[in-house]
Amino acid sequence: MPELAISTRGLRKTYRTRLGRKVVAVQGLDLDVPIGGVHGFLGPNGSGKTTSIRMLLGLIRADAGSMTVFGRPVPAQLPDVVGRVGAIVESPKFFPAFSGRKNLELLAEAIGAPRKRVGEVLEQTSLGERGKDRYKAYSLGMKQRLAIAATLLKEPDLLIFDEPTNGLDPAGIREIRETMRGLGDQGRTVLVSSHILAEVEQVADTVSIIGHGRLLASGTVAEVIGGSTAGTVKVAVDNHEAATRILTAAGMTVRADGNYLLVDGAEHPADVTRRLAQQELYVSELVPVRADLESVFLELTAGEGL
Amino acid sequence: MIRLTGVELRRLTARRLTVIGVLAVLVITAFLLFALWRESQPLSAEEQRAAQTQFEQAHKNWVEHGKEDQARCEEDWRTQPEPKPAMEEMCNFREPTVDDFGKPRTVFAEVMPDMLLGSSYLLVFAAFLIGASFVGAEFSTGAIGNWLTFEPRRLRVYGSKVLAAAIGLAPVAAVVLAIVLLGAYLIVDQLGDTANTTGKVWGDLTATGGRAVLLTALGASIGGVVGSLLRHTAAAIGVVMAYLVLIEGVFAGFLNKAQPWLVKTNFDAFVRHDTKYYVNECSSSSDGGYLCNTIEKTLSFEHGAWYLGILAAVLIVVGGAVFYRRDVNS
Numbered sequence: 295m296p297e298l299a300i301s302t303r304g305l306r307k308t309y310r311t312r313l314g315r316k317v318v319a320v321q322g323l324d325l326d327v328p329i330g331g332v333h334g335f336l337g338p339n340g341s342g343k344t345t346s347i348r349m350l351l352g353l354i355r356a357d358a359g360s361m362t363v364f365g366r367p368v369p370a371q372l373p374d375v376v377g378r379v380g381a382i383v384e385s386p387k388f389f390p391a392f393s394g395r396k397n398l399e400l401l402a403e404a405i406g407a408p409r410k411r412v413g414e415v416l417e418q419t420s421l422g423e424r425g426k427d428r429y430k431a432y433s434l435g436m437k438q439r440l441a442i443a444a445t446l447l448k449e450p451d452l453l454i455f456d457e458p459t460n461g462l463d464p465a466g467i468r469e470i471r472e473t474m475r476g477l478g479d480q481g482r483t484v485l486v487s488s489h490i491l492a493e494v495e496q497v498a499d500t501v502s503i504i505g506h507g508r509l510l511a512s513g514t515v516a517e518v519i520g521g522s523t524a525g526t527v528k529v530a531v532d533n534h535e536a537a538t539r540i541l542t543a544a545g546m547t548v549r550a551d552g553n554y555l556l557v558d559g560a561e562h563p564a565d566v567t568r569r570l571a572q573q574e575l576y577v578s579e580l581v582p583v584r585a586d587l588e589s590v591f592l593e594l595t596a597g598e599g600l
Numbered sequence: 601m602i603r604l605t606g607v608e609l610r611r612l613t614a615r616r617l618t619v620i621g622v623l624a625v626l627v628i629t630a631f632l633l634f635a636l637w638r639e640s641q642p643l644s645a646e647e648q649r650a651a652q653t654q655f656e657q658a659h660k661n662w663v664e665h666g667k668e669d670q671a672r673c674e675e676d677w678r679t680q681p682e683p684k685p686a687m688e689e690m691c692n693f694r695e696p697t698v699d700d701f702g703k704p705r706t707v708f709a710e711v712m713p714d715m716l717l718g719s720s721y722l723l724v725f726a727a728f729l730i731g732a733s734f735v736g737a738e739f740s741t742g743a744i745g746n747w748l749t750f751e752p753r754r755l756r757v758y759g760s761k762v763l764a765a766a767i768g769l770a771p772v773a774a775v776v777l778a779i780v781l782l783g784a785y786l787i788v789d790q791l792g793d794t795a796n797t798t799g800k801v802w803g804d805l806t807a808t809g810g811r812a813v814l815l816t817a818l819g820a821s822i823g824g825v826v827g828s829l830l831r832h833t834a835a836a837i838g839v840v841m842a843y844l845v846l847i848e849g850v851f852a853g854f855l856n857k858a859q860p861w862l863v864k865t866n867f868d869a870f871v872r873h874d875t876k877y878y879v880n881e882c883s884s885s886s887d888g889g890y891l892c893n894t895i896e897k898t899l900s901f902e903h904g905a906w907y908l909g910i911l912a913a914v915l916i917v918v919g920g921a922v923f924y925r926r927d928v929n930s
Contacts, residue, residue, distance in 0.1 A: 348927075348928070348929070351748070351749050351752070352748065352752040353745055353748055353749075353927065353928040353929075354927035354928065354929065355925070355927060369752065372752045373752055373753050376749070376750070376751075376752050379749070380749075381749045383745060383746075383749070385742075386746070387741055387742035387743050387745060387746050388741075388743055388746065389611070389737075389738075389741065389743050390741060391615070391616055392614065396614065400607055400610065400611055401746075401747075401750055403603070403606070403607045403610070404603070404604060404607045404747075404750050404751055405750055405751070406603065441746075444746070448750075
């Protein structure tokens with residue numbers, strides 16, 4: 295088993311509403327995040343992503359289950375590994391009346407980081423010139439960048455970003471995405487939770503999909519996508535009617551899609567060309583249709599009532 | 601823990617509310633000294649003449665009717681049913697002196713204990729407010745969650761906040777009380793009487809000030825604890841104000857025998873080194889009537905010290921236990 299940055303087994307958390315009703319936020323979550331690269335932690339709103347992250351960071355207590363961060367059981371040994379973990383949970387939260395720099399200086403002092411590191415991370419996140427402004431005067435994008443700067447104070451091996459692009463404009467989203475990818479490329483582990491799948495698909499190496507607090511799928515992006523599709527191919531052929539008849543007779547499902555046919559159920563794309571060629575119908579174009587993370591996600595969470 | 605406390609101390613001193621709170625205390629202190637200055641002003645020549653006239657009339661009346669009034673009063677006293685006040689207390693017709701009329705001179709040793717007690721109320725209230733805001737704001741802004749991702753050892757985090765509040769506000773109290781003491785001395789020295797300000801008086805006043813500093817530090821810590829428990833500055837202040845009005849005010853008014861167990865009485869006993877309080881003791885008289893007397897009682901310094909110490913310890917421990925166990929969802 296490869297070394298893991300994060301591992302949870304049977305993680306469970308139940309809340310009580312104000313009316314005393316029990317709500318299960320996380321139910322038996324088994325999550326593995328490999329060391330290095332970007333890991334997408336996906337799930338619809340209310341699926342238990344933030345609750346799971348909060349449990350990992352010791353902010354809330356798990357009712358049951360176990361968690362490790364870099365092999366250390368948490369929360370018991372969290373103080374031993376917290377120096378290697380930088381996290382932004384939901385929206386960034388700092389002292390609003392202090393400047394960005396002052397906020398970072400306090401955090402740096404708390405962890406014993408040298409003061410010059412504050413200037414470095416402000417520059418790194420393009421906040422050098424606005425560091426002296428009050429935090430409450432920052433735009434949402436700047437707040438998010440300050441939060442990233444705070445996580446970088448520790449020079450962490452694991453970064454946890456919970457919905458990092460919420461409320462950002464397209465430029466801000468791109469900036470955060472590039473930052474995450476850059477950190478992943480440096481060999482750090484980035485866990486990014488999101489419900490915006492296209493965004494995660496662009497940066498993640500591996501993903502875990504959860505629904506109702508349970509793991510629904512996990513693996514590399516290719517594995518997760520590949521595991522859920524049955525090899526749809528898009529075929530261009532002159533005689534649609536004849537081709538449909540031949541392929542249907544071979545047990546495949548055929549649908550028209552403009553000038554193309556969409557064929558499901560072929561064990562291999564070559565089966566399509568072979569069957570048609572045997573009947574002297576020649577394919578001019580054949581493209582395997584690749585499912586995206588969004589379609590996989592919707593397929594997986596369809597029965598979850600989310 | 602030391603490093604964390606240092607960070608919290610820097611945060612405390614950088615907060616705008618801390619600066620405003622301290623400035624407000626200094627302004628109110630200046631008003632207190634101004635009030636003392638006004639109070640210590642001698643009477644004008646016209647007021648002195650009026651006082652002298654009143655004295656002469658009263659003295660003349662005493663010479664003419666004093667013995668007669670005394671005898672009548674003693675006669676009345678004898679016929680009163682038990683229980684009754686002491687005769688010396690009821691029939692005190694001593695010879696008036698000129699000092700009984702007009703404005704008495706301000707005596708430093710006499711006014712300072714009350715002035716220090718008043719200043720300590722102000723300081724403890726301000727410290728509580730600053731302490732509650734210092735910690736409560738962290739919860740209301742959600743910054744506590746961020747902080748805990750940097751230092752997850754909650755008891756250290758809690759301890760550093762409570763300690764920083766105390767350490768940060770104690771010097772403020774010391775400076776304010778020093779200003780009150782020295783300012784009042786200079787004013788009274790000019791306008792009143794400081795002749796009997798012996799070394800013992802200074803020692804007692806300094807000890808009173810020291811105890812007020814200690815309570816200010818404790819007030820700041822308790823403010824932090826209540827801010828942490830209620831997670832909002834306004835809620836912390838609201839709860840404490842409600843307690844002061846309902847329990848220390850209304851409830852104590854109905855049940856004055858509960859006074860030894862009120863925060864205010866114990867506060868006074870600790871700061872003043874013993875305090876007096878009054879309870880009504882009522883009983884049926886021999887002629888079938890019902891008589892109530894106001895009895896003066898003393899609450900000891902030791903009682904106050906133990907009471908406040910235990911109360912503070914319980915609050916700090918409960919606050920720590922809740923902070924340790926509570927989910928941080930903001």
